[in-house]
């Protein structure tokens with residue numbers, strides 16, 4: 001069985017803007033992530049962590065190289081195909097929660113499901129189940145502005161898991177929280193990922209959490225290397 005959920009081969013990405021010198025970030029990156037694997041991406045600021053996550057999440061396209069998600073090659077995939085693959089297979093968690101302020105916690109978790117065509121009652125039940133998993137059963141009707149930072153980030157994680165993705169990508173998911181809350185939320189994120197057998201690639205600066213990951217990778221000279 002091919003259980004590789006994400007594969008990058010020879011991925012290159014250079015930023016070019018106007019008169020400025022071209023900025024080569026990824027220069028032939030290779031990486032494979034298997035189902036059930038939890039991998040940390042730890043690298044100095046500006047070396048391309050977000051770039052790598054955006055490419056893996058099909059939010060941007062490489063200049064060269066191949067990116068496969070769940071065995072599907074994404075080169076030449078039209079926008080609609082990329083959007084569908086992203087919606088159905090990939091969950092994203094960012095440093096800042098990006099919840100919709102005018103929707104309740106529950107509605108925020110329902111939304112991606114309804115976009116994917118899930119019936120409203122089922123989306124609501126799934127949202128309740130996920131929010132319960134993150135200890136927010138009593139907060140489902142709250143607007144994001146009425147939740148603490150840690151609670152907001154838990155809702156964002158629940159939203160990322162709502163469509164049962166095969167791949168979770170997280171960019172400093174607890175970077176905006178105080179140390180103690182960050183540890184608790186990170187722990188919950190990891191147990192949800194493990195519980196659902198997902199593959200996860202998580203960019204983090206938190207060295208203490210790394211012992212609980214399966215592998216740690218870094219970026220060196222535009223390449224992915226094991227740390």
Ligand SMILES: Nc1ncnc2c1ncn2[C@@H]1O[C@H](COP(=O)(O)OP(=O)(O)OP(=O)(O)O)[C@@H](O)[C@H]1O
Nearest residue numbers: 015016017023025044045046047048049050051052
């Ligand atoms: N859209 C863009 N256009 C031009 N340059 C960009 C663009 N996005 C990122 N960069 C530059 O590419 C480099 C890598 O950025 P990236 O955000 O991937 O780094 P990072 O490792 O995630 O950094 P940090 O840890 O600080 O978030 C940086 O120097 C950044 O300024």
